[in-house]
Amino acid sequence: MTTGAGTDRAVEAVFRIEAARIIAGTARIVRDVGIAEELAQDALVAALEQWPESGVPDNPGAWLMAVARRRAIDLVRRRESYARKLAEVGRVLEELPPPEPTADAGDPDRIDDDLLRLIFTACHPVLSTGARIALTLRLLGGLTTDEIARAFLTPEPTVAQRIVRAKRKLATAGVPFEVPYGQERAQRLTSVLEVIYLIFNEGYSATAGDDWLRPALCEDALRLGRVLAGLMPREPEVHGLVALLEIQASRTEARTGPSGEPVLLADQNRAHWNRLLIRRGFAALARAGEPGGVPGPYALQAAIAACHARARTWAETDWQRIALLYSALPPSPVVELNRAVAVSMAEGAAAGLEIVDVLAKEPALAAYHLLPSVRGDLLERLGRTDEARAEFRRAAALTRNEAERALLLRRAGA
Amino acid sequence: MPRFVSLIRVDENQPEGEPSPELMARMDVLIKEMTEAGAMLDTGGLAPMADSRRVRGNGGTVTVLDGPFAEAKEVVGGYMLIQAADLAEAVEWTRRFVEIHEDEWDISCEVRQIFGPSDAG
Numbered sequence: 001m002t003t004g005a006g007t008d009r010a011v012e013a014v015f016r017i018e019a020a021r022i023i024a025g026t027a028r029i030v031r032d033v034g035i036a037e038e039l040a041q042d043a044l045v046a047a048l049e050q051w052p053e054s055g056v057p058d059n060p061g062a063w064l065m066a067v068a069r070r071r072a073i074d075l076v077r078r079r080e081s082y083a084r085k086l087a088e089v090g091r092v093l094e095e096l097p098p099p100e101p102t103a104d105a106g107d108p109d110r111i112d113d114d115l116l117r118l119i120f121t122a123c124h125p126v127l128s129t130g131a132r133i134a135l136t137l138r139l140l141g142g143l144t145t146d147e148i149a150r151a152f153l154t155p156e157p158t159v160a161q162r163i164v165r166a167k168r169k170l171a172t173a174g175v176p177f178e179v180p181y182g183q184e185r186a187q188r189l190t191s192v193l194e195v196i197y198l199i200f201n202e203g204y205s206a207t208a209g210d211d212w213l214r215p216a217l218c219e220d221a222l223r224l225g226r227v228l229a230g231l232m233p234r235e236p237e238v239h240g241l242v243a244l245l246e247i248q249a250s251r252t253e254a255r256t257g258p259s260g261e262p263v264l265l266a267d268q269n270r271a272h273w274n275r276l277l278i279r280r281g282f283a284a285l286a287r288a289g290e291p292g293g294v295p296g297p298y299a300l301q302a303a304i305a306a307c308h309a310r311a312r313t314w315a316e317t318d319w320q321r322i323a324l325l326y327s328a329l330p331p332s333p334v335v336e337l338n339r340a341v342a343v344s345m346a347e348g349a350a351a352g353l354e355i356v357d358v359l360a361k362e363p364a365l366a367a368y369h370l371l372p373s374v375r376g377d378l379l380e381r382l383g384r385t386d387e388a389r390a391e392f393r394r395a396a397a398l399t400r401n402e403a404e405r406a407l408l409l410r411r412a413g414a
Numbered sequence: 415m416p417r418f419v420s421l422i423r424v425d426e427n428q429p430e431g432e433p434s435p436e437l438m439a440r441m442d443v444l445i446k447e448m449t450e451a452g453a454m455l456d457t458g459g460l461a462p463m464a465d466s467r468r469v470r471g472n473g474g475t476v477t478v479l480d481g482p483f484a485e486a487k488e489v490v491g492g493y494m495l496i497q498a499a500d501l502a503e504a505v506e507w508t509r510r511f512v513e514i515h516e517d518e519w520d521i522s523c524e525v526r527q528i529f530g531p532s533d534a535g
Binding site: 007009010012013014016017056058060142216219220222223224225226227229230231276280 | 415446449450451452453455456495497499500502503505506507509513
C-alpha cells in the first residue's frame with residue numbers, strides 16, 4: 001500500500017499507464033472496443049473515488065482491470081440475448097485466476113494478447129486511414145479527442161465524430177476482436193505499421209501550420225512502436241520501424257534553429273543528436289536483420305537513417321551505400337527522388353539531375369514541393385542560379401509548412 | 415513527452431547487502447514491463463563509491479579524488495531513465511520499483527525531469 005499519493009493526478013497516471021491493457025482485457029469480454037473504453041473509464045472513476053481514502057493498491061493495474069472486467073461481465077449478463085455467451089463467460093471466469101497481490105499478476109501473456117488484439121482492431125482495414133489513426137491514438141496512445149484534434153489541426157467535433165463512427169463501424173461490420181493469422185496477419189500488420197509511421201511523420205514534419213515539429217506525436221508513435229516490438233518480437237519489420245523512428249527522433253533537437261526555423265541535415269549540429277536514441281535505433285536495427293532474410297522497407301529506411309547517424313560529419317556520409325539502399329526499396333517517385341539526392345552526393349550534381357529530370361514528368365509529384373526544392377538545389381550546385389531560384393519559388397508556392405516556405409523563399413532570393 | 419531520471423538512493427553500508435535473487439527476478443519483470451510500455455529508455459546500477467573517482471573544478475584547479483568519500487552515507491546506487499507524459503506518471507513507475515523491494519530495505523528515489531532544448535517548460 002502506498003500512502004501520500006492519493007491525489008487525482010497520481011490515480012490518473014496509473015490509469016494512463018494501464019488504460020490500453022484494461023480496454024483490451026475488457027474488450028475480450030464485451031467484444032466491442034467502444035463499450036470496453038467506457039467500462040475502463042468507469043473503473044477510473046471508481047479508483048478516483050476509493051484510492052484517496054484507501055491509498056493506491058500495490059498492484060493498481062490489477063485492481064482497475066478487476067473492476068472493469070467485473071462490470072463487463074455484469075453487462076454481458078444483463079443482455080438476455082447473451083444467454084449462451086453467459087455460459088462461455090462463466091467458464092472463462094472460472095479459468096481466470098484472481099489477481100495476485102504481486103507484480104506480474106495472473107497471466108501476462110493473455111493480457112498482452114489482448115493488447116495485440118486491440119492494436120489490430122483499431123487498425124482494421126474496414127476503417128479509413130484517418131479513423132485508424134484517431135482510434136489508435138485514443139485507445140492505445142491514451143490521447144484525448146481534443147489532443148488528437150490539436151495535433152492533426154482538425155476541429156475537435158470532427159475527430160470526436162470520426163472516433164464514434166469508427167467504433168460503430170467495427171461493431172456493425174462484426175470485426176472479430178482477434179489477432180489475424182497466416183497470410184492475413186502479414187497484410188494486417190502492414191496496416192498497423194503504417195498507422196504508427198503516419199503518426200510519427202505527422203509529428204516529425206507537420207504538413208501544415210506554423211509548427212515545424214510536433215514532437216509529442218513522434219513520442220506517441222515511438223511508444224506505440226516499442227509496445228508493438230514487445231508484443232511481436234519475432235516480426236523483423238516491427239523492429240525495422242522502431243529502428244527508423246528511434247534514429248529519426250534522435251535528430252529532433254538539431255532540426256530546428258533558435259527561432260524555430262528548419263535546419264537541413266547538412267547543416268545540423270550533430271553533437272545535438274541524441275546518442276541514446278541512436279544506440280536504441282541500432283539495437284532495433286540489429287534485431288530487424290533476419291539471418292538470410294530480405295530486409296523489408298522499414299528496415300531499409302532505418303539502414304539509410306543509420307548511415308546518417310554513423311557519419312560524424314555531413315562530408316563523411318556514405319552516399320554510395322545510401323543510393324544502393326534506395327535502389328533496394330520498393331520503387332516509387334518519392335524513393336527515386338531521394339535516390340537522386342544520394343546519387344548527386346556520391347557522383348555529382350549532374351548525375352542526380354539526370355534522375356530528377358526524368359521525375360519532372362511524373363504526375364504523382366506534380367504538387368510535391370520537394371521535387372522543385374531538390375531540383376533547385378542541384379541546379380544551384382551546377383551554378384545555374386537563375387533556374388535554381390525559379391525552382392525554389394515553385395517549391396515555396398507548393399509547401400504547406402510556413403517555416404519551410406520562408407527557407408525556400410530565402411533561397412529564391414526573394 | 416518529457417524524460418525523467420529516477421536516482422535510486424540506498425545506504426551503501428546497509429545490512430542486507432546485495433539484492434536477493436527474488437528481488438532481482440521481480441526487477442526483471444518490472445523492467446521488461448516498463449520497456450515494453452515504451453517508458454524505460456535506459457537503466458543501470460552504479461559501482462560502489464569506493465571504486466569511483468571524483469573530478470572537481472574549483473578556483474581554476476581540477477583535482478581528481480579517489481573514493482571512498484567520508485560524507486557519503488546515502489549514495490546514488492542506480493538510475494532509471496524514464497519517458498513519461500508527466501511527473502505523476504514517472505513517479506508511478508518509480509513507486510512500482512520501490513514497492514517490489516523487501517520490507518527491510520530503506521530505499522528512496524528522486525524523480526527529476528531532464529531538461530534538454532526540447533524539454534523547456
